[in-house]
Each structure stands twice: as C-alpha cells, then as structure tokens.
Amino acid sequence: MKCPKCGQEMIDIKDYCVNCGAKLKKESKGISLKALLLIFGLIIVVTVIACYLIMHYNTDKEIKPYIDNTKNNSVEK
Numbered sequence: 562m563k564c565p566k567c568g569q570e571m572i573d574i575k576d577y578c579v580n581c582g583a584k585l586k587k588e589s590k591g592i593s594l595k596a597l598l599l600i601f602g603l604i605i606v607v608t609v610i611a612c613y614l615i616m617h618y619n620t621d622k623e624i625k626p627y628i629d630n631t632k633n634n635s636v637e638k
C-alpha cells in the first residue's frame with residue numbers, strides 16, 4: 562500500500578502515513594458496504610415475511626366464503 566500524499570510505501574497498514582503523517586482511510590468503505598448489505602438483507606427478510614403474512618391473510622379472507630358457498634351448494638343439492 563502506498564501513501565496517497567507522498568507515495569511512501571508502507572509495510573504496516575496504519576491510520577496515518579509514517580513518512581508525512583497524512584491520515585489514511587481505514588477500510589471504512591468495506592465496513593459501510595457490509596452494513597449496507599446487512600440492512601438490505603434485513604429489508605428483504607422483512608418484506609418477504611410481510612408478503613407471506615399479507616398473502617395468507619388475503620387467501621383466508623377469499624377462500625372462506627368460497628368454501629362456505631360450495632358447502633351450501635352441496636347441501637342444497
């Protein structure tokens with residue numbers, strides 16, 4: 562890894578350059594990307610669970626009267 566300011570080659574990766582003292586980015590991008598992926602994954606999981614619950618709620622509402630109708634029809638016959 563090279564210092565972006567003075568171009569000094571650094572063997573040990575530190576928060577600052579040993580040669581000129583310039584502050585270096587310390588994998589902040591990787592951490593934020595992980596956090597983003599974690600949040601994105603959580604959103605997907607929550608959305609899937611919500612869709613699952615909504616679908617079951619809707620099908621329960623739609624199927625029950627249908628079953629009642631078929632039962633009534635079969636009794637009438």
Ligand SMILES: [Zn+2]
Nearest residue numbers: 564567578581
């Ligand atoms: Zn430097």
